[in-house]
Amino acid sequence: MPELPEVETIRRQLEPELRGRRIEQLEVLDPRWTRPVDPRRLEQEVSGRQILGLRRRGKYLLMDLDGELTLVMHLRMTGNLLLVEQGDPVVAVDEEGFEPVADRHLRARFELDDGRELRFSDARRFGEAFVLPSAGVEERFAGRLGVEPLSGQFSAETILALAAGRSAPLKSFLLDQSRIAGVGNIYADEALWRAELHPLSPAGSMRREHAEALREGVRGALRAGLDGGGASIDDYLDARGRRGTMQDEFLVHTREGEPCPRCGTAIRRIVVAGRSTYFCPGCQVRLRRRRRARQEDRR
């Protein structure tokens, strides 16, 4: 499930390949990809335009086109973008080689002027795409996408300000894209473990040291994801059709019952905000409990 590291991995791979290329034709095979906009309209808007560059905002991939338009894409749960030769039946490559299987989940094809093709496939069909005037992108995301966690703006002060007065669990806080953009279920679990913070702790109960730990936890988890080329626990493949390796480096996510790498306590799974949440009950202590423990220490 593509989160910030997966989308950024794809962006870094595609940007040098696509910049300057012209989209000869966009063919939308699944109208749900563009709804509520008519897919033919999107095809007309995008076909024939030159690609000026690729950007990322949160989990959105932004393809800047000439004519001051931007194609906005979201991969959601199972979306993949794959760059291949036109007509190539290959949809995946791994350490064992090519897997020549016709892609039954293909939703859209971009025919490029260099004979290659950018394919969007999506098993669960949650992915979406739409075109905006480039000048209107920030306005479209205003209020919907918060601070970029890998930017200099993501400070302890910012986290404290965003969390002030909120009683929602820290896990929900991290998943709220309108406050922190790009963190999803996987990296929220990993970040909270790194910060030694319990996922059910109220966001507003953080003090400065907790916010600093959370900042480092989030950034550390995202950087680990980037280093691993993303996590392939569902259908995620990068733009070259390769699996990421981050799933092998998970510290707590999907590790229920396994010993915590820090203290050895068995990892637990609970449901927070309707999402599977993995944490260590031994070293990720609730903030209120932590305060109580400190008070007892002072005695």
Added chain:
DNA sequence: TTGGCGTCCTGGAGGC
């Protein structure tokens, strides 16, 4: 204003 829940959507796992 905030937080929780349902919805969309389909593949895969597990049970019978």
Added chain:
DNA sequence: TGCCTCCAGGACGCCA
């Protein structure tokens, strides 16, 4: 073996 049910989760709308 085949069928059925449940689960997974990102974004958004709705409701309390």
